[in-house]
Amino acid sequence: MWRFLGTRLAMGALTIWITTILVTLLIHAVPGDPVQIMYAQSQGTTPEQIEDVRRSLGLDRPIPVQYALYIERLLQGDLGNTIRGGQPVLEVIMQRLPNTLLLACTAMFIAILIGVPIGFLAAYREGSFADIALMMVAIAGISMPHFWLGLMLLFFFALELGWLPVSGNGWLNLILPALTLGLSNAAIFARLTRSSMIDVMSQDYVQTAFAKGLPKALVLRRHVLRAGLLPVVTMMGLQFAFMMGGAIVVENIFSWNGVGRMAVEAIFQRDYPIIQGFILTFSVVVVVVAIAIDALYAVLDPRIRRS
Amino acid sequence: MSAATDTHVSAAPRGFLRRLLASPSGAIGLVIVLLLILCAVFAEALAPYDPNKMGAGARFLPPGRDHPLGTDEFGRDMFSRILFGSRITLLIGAVAVGMSLTIGMAVGMIAAFRRGWIEAILMRSTDVLFSFTETLIALSFVAVLGPSLQNAVIAVGVAGIPFYARTCYAAALVETSKPYFEASIAAGAGPARLVLVHLLPNVLPTMIVVATLGVSTAILAAAGLSFLGLGAQPPTSEWGYMLAGSRDYINRAPWLMTIPGIAIAVTVLGFNLLGDGLRTSLDPVERK
């Protein structure tokens, strides 16, 4: 198991390291002079001011030196300051990150809570009318853009029915964005669970369990469910990454004050330190969650736990 | 010696179109996709108005006789805009997937075929990029290149590469370890022959399925970027962008929101169903 986790940990560290390189290079990939572009929208910036910014961002140094400086500051927890407002980027991100994580985790919870039982039910009644109907709903769910689903939910529950607030950051405000994100991913979980369960049900060991004369409920609960959920667990890391990505869009629909909304604003404003900070944060979160899921998987699957 | 006695030939139908149409999802998907292609090709002939002509009708006309899908805040005809939007959407899907598919397949096949350190470098870096997630890659690209439809398509195309590379690699690895491939090596086949005659044709069916499903993902991703204002810019009649514009008039003209949404959903559904249908009908019916 330690070997398995060690490999995953090394991969995660590699991913984050490569992110830091890409993030440093990012600003140089911008066509034209990034500093000029950043200030293109504000009037009356003097050439001196521009040179000041260039120096403070370290853009006048050779790229390897820039990278070294970036890493040095990074290790001290310094992600630089925002162009507009001059606040520390880390602070700006840390204010909003909990909101995004809350949204993503709630959505994940909803997706699993709805998707897994539906998938299990469909697999149990494979080929029946219920199975076909459920899977049609699931494929429609996958096809529905979540930004549209979000707008529709907003329209009905907030505007037409007036049950829920349109925007803000309270608990009631969490419901619609989490539902938006959760429902579209529930469809993915349902399909995944179904195919995994169908695969397990055709295995010899399930037949053996029946041959022992175990009641159907026990076979399903103990043999099928435990083995069939393992592939679903392995996919959870990737699903969480999807949630994080989806959160960017959903936050913008519901004006949820998370890092996704911040990032989109920063792209419009060409606020590169925020964009850099966002990319790094995003990949750290995704990597940490992926490793946590791998650890969970390693504990759940005896073939890995005891190797 | 006669071999006639050990014959129990399975008569597998070779016409895969017939099998595709026999599966409900494949048939529905094919119809949707064909209709979309027709709309895109004949948009000029079918559209009653110029999609960007303001004041083609009064503002915020609900769907009716003159404007089957109503008009928007500038009095543009929604039906015409949706029709022309299908052209943009299909183009986005085709270009983005074409890009991810060609580069991804090249990477995957080279890695599976060459093995050794080339394989290690290619697949490790693919793994790293894959764990970045497509959204982040696409967003980073737009952040660098700046918001535009063209950049959004490039971003989505690049973001898809790791997925196609991994899928192709896995499929190619299965093929290269099969006896028929080794028999060809033993017969003295060179790299070009191995890849072009044996590997590519056997990997292709899988990749066609993946690419068909991938068109859905690409369309959704690009529409998402446009929705955020990071893709298509005014006055393009791109569906995601149209949806974004509808938010301000959500109470006054809800059809501005529902119609582009339905258009995207049906398109994506079409490709998803077609992909599902292709998967079942391309599966070689080798063993029982």
Added chain:
Amino acid sequence: MSALLSVKDLSVSLGTKTLVEGISFDLAPGQVLSIVGESGSGKSMTAKALMGLLPPKATARGVAMFDGQDLLAPGAEPPRGTGIGLIFQEPMTALTPVLTIGLQLTEALESHGLCDTDDARGRAVAMLDRVGIPQPEARMRQYPHELSGGMRQRVVIAMMMLLGPRVLIADEPTTALDVTVQAQILDLLREIVTETRIGLILITHDMGVVAEMADHVLVMKSGQAEEFGPTETVFAAPKAPFTRTLLDAVPRIDDAASRAEVASDTLLQARDITKTFRSRGTLLRRDDGQRALDNVSLDVRRGETLALVGESGSGKTTLGRVIARLTDADSGRILLDGTDLTKLSGRALQAQRRAVQMVFQDPYASLDPRLTVGRTIAEPMIIHESLSKAERLHRVDRLLQKVGLSGDMALRYPHEFSGGQRQRIAIARAIAAQPTVVIADEPTSALDVSIQARVLDLLDDLKQSEDLTMLFISHDLAVVRQIADRVAVMRNGRILELGPSARLFAAPKHPYTRALIDVAPVPDPTRKRGKRPVLQGDYPVGPLTQTAPDHWVAA
């Protein structure tokens, strides 16, 4: 003695298709009934019907009386586990991977209310001990993947016997196991039958296993019973023509097929071949890997058939692949007619490759599904020779005829052919390269016996007519005896004995060879043996020393 289980006119159908038709038999306590047949004969379906475990859309008709109950009556619940137990072929997949052995053993006892938890544990440990599993207490806490295939099959047997069934159905219980392990499992099953007086239904394709185990035999073909009777009668005087065919096709290890000794010069030399397979290590730890070949040397003579025999993990396949340059050895040399194959690379290697061709085990994966059979066979000619299209077509046509197929098949695709036909096509492709050496790696293991015999004949014929030298890799000693001039017995990456086929089988020198020959099932019920000695402890693995002309044994 009255029958435990009495089956009358059992039929199974799936939609309009009939899979099993009109099967009848009786099974008495303490008796072994073998259902034998080739793939697709419906023998597994018969078992599943009795257990009420048919696939959802299949239906069974007929009468099967067990314990005063008709198992096939509508709404009948067969007494699964407590009345009838079932053992599957593949021990690797018969146990749930995520549950402990202990839980899987005790859960049914508790669920049937046969005893309480503590009692169940005690009984499970005792049963594990009974089926010959060492340290049963520790095993209870282990997971299936921590046990070998043979051990897992013992666990499955223990699991079924714990519930005290009166009938046990074993569906090919030893097919996935090595011969030495197979012998142990068969011994165990026989002991259990004698001790507990249960009735055993043993489903198998192997006439040798039938002869050694069964009191009665039911021969099936295409879902129908061809013959039913006492084993000795059926073997001595088969009534059905199919039984006759089946018996004739079985290769026999005790069959003294005399082969002319080939005395000629050495064609191929393998020298000091070592190969270790490493799984990918991590950054922190290095994997010592698995040694597949340990300093192996071997001479192959021009025109002979040399067999490499061994169980799984013996290194026989790796050695074949190293010689064919499909796997690169860590060290050692391969000399073919004086050319060192291990030194070649790139185009020189490609050009040299045609001299050594392979025939693989899996007929389904051996042919490129996207190419016509003709193109597959023509491939070596396209690569090495510049022939006109007409000449090529002519050659393909001749090759197809040589392997017993017809020339017009060249335009068809692999999926249109049966397993046996595909293997013929694969052989035609190998011959098309005009090789000097053909390496056949278990070429008939995936085929039914009746087809196996004909493919073996074909290989032997072609060896003569095409002047080939053949390296024949197999786990099946009986097959080897049929076709080989000389035999090399391998285990754990070493050659333990090498000698002329006739002498090696008549007077094996190495204890491992003796054990292998001893455990191979012989299709002769009159030779029923008692419990066989199991090879235990140390045996010599040292360098080969010559004990007789042409005969080497590990010292």
